[in-house]
Amino acid sequence: MTHINVLDPGASPLDYYGFELRRLREAAGLTQKQLGDILNYTGSLVGQIETARKIPTPEFSERADAALGSDGLLSRLVDLVLRSQLPAWFQQVAELEARAIEMCTFHTHLMHGLLQTKAYARAVLGALDRTNLDDRTAVRLARQRIFDKAEPLVLWAVISEAALYQEMGDRDTMRGQLAQLLSFEDNPRLNIQILPFTAGAHAGLQGSFDIFRFASDPTIVYTEGYGTGHPTANPDTVKDCALRYDHLRAAALSLKDSAELIRRVMEDRYGEQVA
Structure with missing residues (x-):
């Protein structure tokens, strides 16, 4: 299991997305559960995405960008993430x-x-x-x-x-x-x-x-x-x-x-x- 403290943002687009989501969430002073509540997702899902164990969706990314004021960063990244998951x-x-x-x-x-x-x-x-x-x-x-x-x-x-x-x-x-x-x-x-x-x-x-x-x-x-x-x-x-x-x-x-x-x-x- 990937540990959040050693997540390497350069390992893959999925790891980079998780790293950025965690950075933005912590900068906003929110726990995973608090962010999940705002986005209408579970805190567990937020944690799985942050640790590169779950693939984010465009809808999740758009909601997270709006909640975290990240100027569309995650929505731009998600296309790269999803493409990287193709065979x-x-x-x-x-x-x-x-x-x-x-x-x-x-x-x-x-x-x-x-x-x-x-x-x-x-x-x-x-x-x-x-x-x-x-x-x-x-x-x-x-x-x-x-x-x-x-x-x-x-x-x-x-x-x-x-x-x-x-x-x-x-x-x-x-x-x-x-x-x-x-x-x-x-x-x-x-x-x-x-x-x-x-x-x-x-x-x-x-x-x-x-x-x-x-x-x-x-x-x-x-x-x-x-x-x-x-x-x-x-x-x-x-x-x-x-x-x-x-x-x-x-x-x-x-x-x-x-x-x-x-x-x-x-x-x-x-x-x-x-x-």
């Missing part, structure tokens, strides 16, 4: 998501992490491993904070129709997930297209992939295997995947027709059942 091989991808001005993604069997609801993310992450599931889910959802930026990236997501039917969690989970997709319908920066079964053979048969475009850096293509990620800026690969993506978008339903299909599947497959 090592995926941390670079989260950085690409945060820096990109445009992202094009194709998925064959599930929703992209940036589009997932909490319940859907829990179902996906807990499929084989349920340890620390709450923290791992929070870390995944924190990636979606990139959409809160003053000028967030433009996301194009082509999703196979199969993903609408691949039931992650229960019916309520899927209904909530499809409702989330529909909530983006009027957002020009979040564009969802469904690749229907009727498309037949298509340009994405080799699997899912992402394309990241930046204001000045070279475009990067990202593919994923079991426990590994493969980003590349190889011009030939980028050119090939960009062409594949253009063909996928052309084969997919329009934004309007995609929303209609999502709505129909949500009601017909995951709607209220009459006994």
Whole structure:
């Protein structure tokens, strides 16, 4: 167990956050319990975060900043903390998501992490491993904070129709997930297209992939295997995947027709059942 008196702020972003939280709390003359009462959390949770045994959430950080008058310090740190908790091989991808001005993604069997609801993310992450599931889910959802930026990236997501039917969690989970997709319908920066079964053979048969475009850096293509990620800026690969993506978008339903299909599947497959 980490002891608060020997917590090294340079050991990790999580340790640094805990060190700063303790410093700010003590400067305010508050005990852990007193701060917890103010924030509507337990003093035990405050202590666990201070000793780097619990991952802070954005909500906790915003409340703590307000209570401790820390000018948004903890809210700025929490993004770094959460990103550091991602699997090592995926941390670079989260950085690409945060820096990109445009992202094009194709998925064959599930929703992209940036589009997932909490319940859907829990179902996906807990499929084989349920340890620390709450923290791992929070870390995944924190990636979606990139959409809160003053000028967030433009996301194009082509999703196979199969993903609408691949039931992650229960019916309520899927209904909530499809409702989330529909909530983006009027957002020009979040564009969802469904690749229907009727498309037949298509340009994405080799699997899912992402394309990241930046204001000045070279475009990067990202593919994923079991426990590994493969980003590349190889011009030939980028050119090939960009062409594949253009063909996928052309084969997919329009934004309007995609929303209609999502709505129909949500009601017909995951709607209220009459006994």
